[in-house]
Amino acid sequence: MDDLLPHFLVEARELIAQAEDDLTALARDGGDGAAMDSAFRAIHTLKGSVAIFDMAAAGRALHAAEDLLERMRAGTKTLTAADLATLVALIDQTDTWIDAMAQHGALPDSADAAADALIAGMAGMAGGSDAPAAIDPTAPAPWLEALLAAHAHALGDGALVAFRYRPDGDCFFRGDDPLAIVAAIADLRVLEIMPATDWPALDALTPFDCMVTLTGISGAPLAELRRALRFVIDQVEIVAVAPPAPARPPLSTAPAAPAPPRAAPLRVDGARIDALADGVGELIVANNALAHLADEIARTEPRVAARIRAAHATLARAVGDLGRAVSDVRMVAIGPSLRRLPRLVREIADALGKSVTLEIAGEQTEIDKSIADDLFEPLLHIVRNALDHGIEPPETRRQAGKPDHGRLTVAARREGDAVVIEIADDGAGIDSARLRAVAVARGVLAREAADALDDAQALRLIFAPGFSTASAVTAISGRGVGMDAVLTVVERLGGRVDISSIVGQGSAIRLRLPLDAILTRLLIVRCGEERYGIPLDSILETASVPSARIVPVGSGRACVLRDRTVAVLSLAALLGGKEPTTPPEPVSVTKLLVTQTEVEPVGIIVDGFGARIDGLVRPKAGLLAHIPGVAGTTLLGDGSVLLVLDLPVLIA
Amino acid sequence: MTVRLDTGVVRLDGDCAVEDAETLLALLLDQPAAAIDLAQCTRLHLAVVQVLLAARRPIAAPPGDPFLRDFIVPVLARSPE
Numbered sequence: 001m002d003d004l005l006p007h008f009l010v011e012a013r014e015l016i017a018q019a020e021d022d023l024t025a026l027a028r029d030g031g032d033g034a035a036m037d038s039a040f041r042a043i044h045t046l047k048g049s050v051a052i053f054d055m056a057a058a059g060r061a062l063h064a065a066e067d068l069l070e071r072m073r074a075g076t077k078t079l080t081a082a083d084l085a086t087l088v089a090l091i092d093q094t095d096t097w098i099d100a101m102a103q104h105g106a107l108p109d110s111a112d113a114a115a116d117a118l119i120a121g122m123a124g125m126a127g128g129s130d131a132p133a134a135i136d137p138t139a140p141a142p143w144l145e146a147l148l149a150a151h152a153h154a155l156g157d158g159a160l161v162a163f164r165y166r167p168d169g170d171c172f173f174r175g176d177d178p179l180a181i182v183a184a185i186a187d188l189r190v191l192e193i194m195p196a197t198d199w200p201a202l203d204a205l206t207p208f209d210c211m212v213t214l215t216g217i218s219g220a221p222l223a224e225l226r227r228a229l230r231f232v233i234d235q236v237e238i239v240a241v242a243p244p245a246p247a248r249p250p251l252s253t254a255p256a257a258p259a260p261p262r263a264a265p266l267r268v269d270g271a272r273i274d275a276l277a278d279g280v281g282e283l284i285v286a287n288n289a290l291a292h293l294a295d296e297i298a299r300t301e302p303r304v305a306a307r308i309r310a311a312h313a314t315l316a317r318a319v320g321d322l323g324r325a326v327s328d329v330r331m332v333a334i335g336p337s338l339r340r341l342p343r344l345v346r347e348i349a350d351a352l353g354k355s356v357t358l359e360i361a362g363e364q365t366e367i368d369k370s371i372a373d374d375l376f377e378p379l380l381h382i383v384r385n386a387l388d389h390g391i392e393p394p395e396t397r398r399q400a401g402k403p404d405h406g407r408l409t410v411a412a413r414r415e416g417d418a419v420v421i422e423i424a425d426d427g428a429g430i431d432s433a434r435l436r437a438v439a440v441a442r443g444v445l446a447r448e449a450a451d452a453l454d455d456a457q458a459l460r461l462i463f464a465p466g467f468s469t470a471s472a473v474t475a476i477s478g479r480g481v482g483m484d485a486v487l488t489v490v491e492r493l494g495g496r497v498d499i500s501s502i503v504g505q506g507s508a509i510r511l512r513l514p515l516d517a518i519l520t521r522l523l524i525v526r527c528g529e530e531r532y533g534i535p536l537d538s539i540l541e542t543a544s545v546p547s548a549r550i551v552p553v554g555s556g557r558a559c560v561l562r563d564r565t566v567a568v569l570s571l572a573a574l575l576g577g578k579e580p581t582t583p584p585e586p587v588s589v590t591k592l593l594v595t596q597t598e599v600e601p602v603g604i605i606v607d608g609f610g611a612r613i614d615g616l617v618r619p620k621a622g623l624l625a626h627i628p629g630v631a632g633t634t635l636l637g638d639g640s641v642l643l644v645l646d647l648p649v650l651i652a
Numbered sequence: 653m654t655v656r657l658d659t660g661v662v663r664l665d666g667d668c669a670v671e672d673a674e675t676l677l678a679l680l681l682d683q684p685a686a687a688i689d690l691a692q693c694t695r696l697h698l699a700v701v702q703v704l705l706a707a708r709r710p711i712a713a714p715p716g717d718p719f720l721r722d723f724i725v726p727v728l729a730r731s732p733e
Contacts, residue, residue: 172670172699179698183719191723192730193698199706199731203681207673207703 005105008049012098015049017339018042019091023084030079031230033223039087040069046094057111058097064119065090086121092343093118144239147215151190155217160189160241161225165214167235172208176232179214185228187219217241270369273330277518280323281616284519285635287315288613292638320614323519327368330518334412334419335363337372341383341410348387355405356391362412367419371493371513375421378486382423382509383408385482390427390507400504402426417515417537418495424508430501432458439464459499463487494617494632496648520617522634522644524610525593527571533615533634533644540594540601542609547590550605559592559603566594570605574629574650595647602651617644657683661712664700665692673699680707687712693720705731 022039025032047062065087071077093114100108144162148155163185167178182191192215199205218225222240229236290312298305338360349356367375391397391406398404407426412419436450439461450458462483490497494514501507514520522533523542543561550559550568557568571593592603615634629650634642654668655675662679664672680686680703688704691713696704701724708731715721 167698172697177670177697177699179696179701183723188723191727193701193705193727195702195705202677202707205677205703205706207677207699208670210698211702212698212705 031226057115061115190217331366365412381482386425390425426506429503519614525606526608663689667695689713690715
């Protein structure tokens with residue numbers, strides 16, 4: 001039995017996540033037959049699995065939920081908001097019970113009472129209701145008989161579904177076009193548009209009142225018809241005409257919805273992939289040593305040197321590909337990492353007496369597994385902060401003219417070589433003036449220094465250690481030690497945190513994390529006697545421009561590149577020298593590296609471009625950790641250490 | 653302009669939206685004998701179709717669009733006088 005428990009826990013979490021997704025889909029569209037079927041299957045499977053363990057209470061509750069969903073699928077009951085709330089409560093409770101099984105191997109004593117309460121809630125929903133969208137398999141209604149008779153020749157073959165759509169008279173004012181909705185029905189065979197009464201005389205016609213009923217017949221499956229009419233389902237009757245195809249395939253066969261077959265996933269121990277990743281890193285360093293060797297013997301054996309260089313280049317390409325392939329294996333969809341958020345958000349919001357809707361987007365975005373594992377805690381902390389300090393209580397929101405529920409969105413997307421996760425709320429925003437005041441009060445900064453910060457920099461004060469502006473330290477988000485911990489974790493993962501906020505409107509925190517946690521594509525550049533690595537991700541383009549084109553502008557320099565004026569800085573100056581005010585040395589051509597800042601592209605003068613390499617960038621540690629502008633280090637083939645620069649930080 | 657008068661025929665061109673129903677109605681009241689040219693029509697909002705159904709004008713040129721041709725034109729033809 002013990003062997004089965006870990007496997008069960010993993011499977012149960014996935015089923016709960018699936019059911020949550022399906023219930024969310026049903027909340028958006030109560031007629032979504034595929035979501036209903038999927039939710040039913042997930043709950044049915046959960047019910048079966050819990051039966052293996054000592055989880056009788058969970059089994060009973062899941063069985064009741066399964067019955068409820070079955071009645072809805074059969075059409076004898078329509079889905080209401082109350083039903084959805086009960087099902088969500090059931091899934092949350094099951095998730096909590098899974099936690100208990102994971103921690104203690106048993107359900108809590110309260111389980112039976114909780115199950116009884118849930119079952120009573122569901123029984124209260126019992127009884128069919130005469131909903132307009134119910135399927136009535138008995139004698140056809142008069143309108144349908146007339147329709148079938150009038151268009152008998154146009155019916156065609158196969159199972160048919162008929163609809164009668166009576167749009168509300170004022171539907172045009174709501175922006176509905178019933179004809180467009182009907183035109184989107186697949187495989188339409190018959191359409192009738194009839195006025196409710198005789199047509200008025202033309203000069204008495206009010207063109208913006210909807211005065212007609214649309215009836216029709218389609219050969220598409222019932223579920224598709226319901227889907228096409230889902231936004232107006234309350235104005236529609238749908239009737240199956242011929243005996244319908246078997247409504248539900250038995251659960252032992254393939255799912256009704258034509259989902260693309262998914263390759264059976266392989267469960268692999270993460271440590272094995274880590275070992276592969278380390279191996280790739282070592283290959284890179286070893287290969288880079290070959291390039292160095294070639295340089296050494298170039299003078300005495302130029303031909304051999306050339307061949308070694310060629311071999312090195314081929315190997316470099318192959319190892320780069322291998323590194324990316326290993327990274328790919330470690331890529332997981334970020335969805336599961338975000339899965340536990342909805343329930344936690346519900347619980348935290350309830351505890352705070354706030355009402356919040358959580359939207360999650362970009363769940364398919366892929367991210368390195370090691371990052372996904374470490375991401376949840378910081379994300380949760382940011383979410384807690386938003387709920388605690390960001391979203392206002394309903395009364396305050398109402399007075400501010402905002403809707404009662406706060407809106408929290410967590411959205412993941414890929415941007416080049418990075419994954420960006422944005423947590424945004426429509427709450428009170430962060431007052432940079434208040435942050436400055438608190439920073440001074442707590443001795444984090446002197447008054448003049450605080451005043452010298454611009455608003456964007458002042459917002460970043462929340463990441464300073466020990467910083468908490470909460471007037472009452474709440475049990476929810478703790479003693480304000482959180483945000484600096486978030487920054488530490490994200491930077492350790494090779495990422496960055498940005499924050500923006502508008503007082504009264506809300507805030508957004510953006511985490512930027514590398515896509516490839518193993519290898520980073522770097523361009524080596526020369527600056528004076530030194531070489532530095534620049535992540536290719538941060539380079540828009542490289543250019544060689546005639547030096548005369550770089551001209552002084554105000555207190556700096558600029559040049560025109562592709563019809564855009566681009567500010568020009570020198571890397572030497574960014575790294576600690578002073579920005580030269582005179583034009584550069586009489587070199588005829590200046591090499592520029594163009595990078596994108598938040599505002600505009602910026603050109604950076606370097607003395608030369610070197611090779612592009614795939615490097616294993618180790619995050620900075622020790623003394624280097626405090627040097628701003630350095631992202632990390634990588635080992636070159638000759639054994640030397642290459643500093644990898646963080647351009648956005650350098651330029652800021 | 654999606655609704656206009658062209659030598660005694662009312663032309664409905666392109667996508668006709670809900671507002672066009674009012675324009676069409678005014679034109680039809682002004683031109684009691686005008687027929688309807690749907691040759692360049694790609695879409696009709698239901699409000700526009702209502703006006704056409706109530707007015708019962710002859711179709712001077714049929715539409716190329718399949719949905720209009722296969723479903724709306726027959727509906728217009730069946731509308732009781």
